[in-house]
Amino acid sequence: MSDPIMQTPEQLADIVQHASQRLIGLGRYDLLLKSLGGSAVIEELRIELAKSRLSPLVITSDYRFLLPEMEKEVELTPVHKAVYLFFLHHPEGIELKRLSEHRQELLELYCKTARLSDNEKIEESIDHLINPLDNAINEKCSRIKKAFCDVMDEYLASYYIVSSHRKRQLSNSTRIWYQRLKIITLPRELVVWE
Structure with a gap:
């Protein structure tokens, strides 16, 4: 066998494929899993497979969400x-405790998507969303998740939904803290606005 360092990635992939087929033929899935680095690598491979199957998300002028x-x-x-569009507009993610800072943006988005002209009800609904003591925003994110999971599998849906993400922050002291963000991880080049 030649030195793996001198081989191209394609040649290495060919070696892995042949070795995998042999181990599968011998019924040694345990060794195959161990050689691939365990379940963490398998999970990464599943995520990579999901990426290749992502559909563009088309948002029509009348705010229909098409795949x-x-x-x-x-x-x-x-x-x-409105909630979904808000998080799409913030690819960096948003901390829910800072949602009140975005009240006007949420209000404008809700006015665009709603066919209601009852501004009082719209404002009341937005006030529930931004209230840190109210669970309305989490309920809306759960409903969005269900809507995407109704049309695709969980791995694909994980790119489209509003999900939680922890971002590690370092301060000048020895303390480490985390930002708890809500974010949509769908690559924005897959979002098509009509």
């Missing part, structure tokens, strides 16, 4: 659409 490659539409109410 053309899956021939599906994600059904959401106007308030859920």
Whole structure:
């Protein structure tokens, strides 16, 4: 066998494929899993496979959410659409405790997606969303997750939903703290605005 350092990635992949097939033929899935680095690597491979199957998310001028490659539409109410659009506009993620700083943006998005003209009800709904003592925003994120999981598997949906993400922060002292962000991880080049 030649030196693996001198081989191209394609040649190494060919070696891995042949070795994997032999181990599978021998029924030695345990050794195959160990040689690949365990379940963490398997999970990364599953995520990579999901990425290759992501459909563009088309947002129409009347705020319908379409997944053309899956021939599906994600059904959401106007308030859920407003929340989703808000997080799409913030690819860096947002801490829920800072949601009140974005009240006006949420209000404008809800007014665009709602066919209601009852501004009082719209404002009341937004006030529930931004209230840190109210669970409304988490309920809306859960409903958005369910809507995407209704049209695709969990691994694909994980890119489209509003999910939690912890971002490690270092301070000048010896303390480490984490920002708890809500974020949509879908690559923004897959978001198509009509």
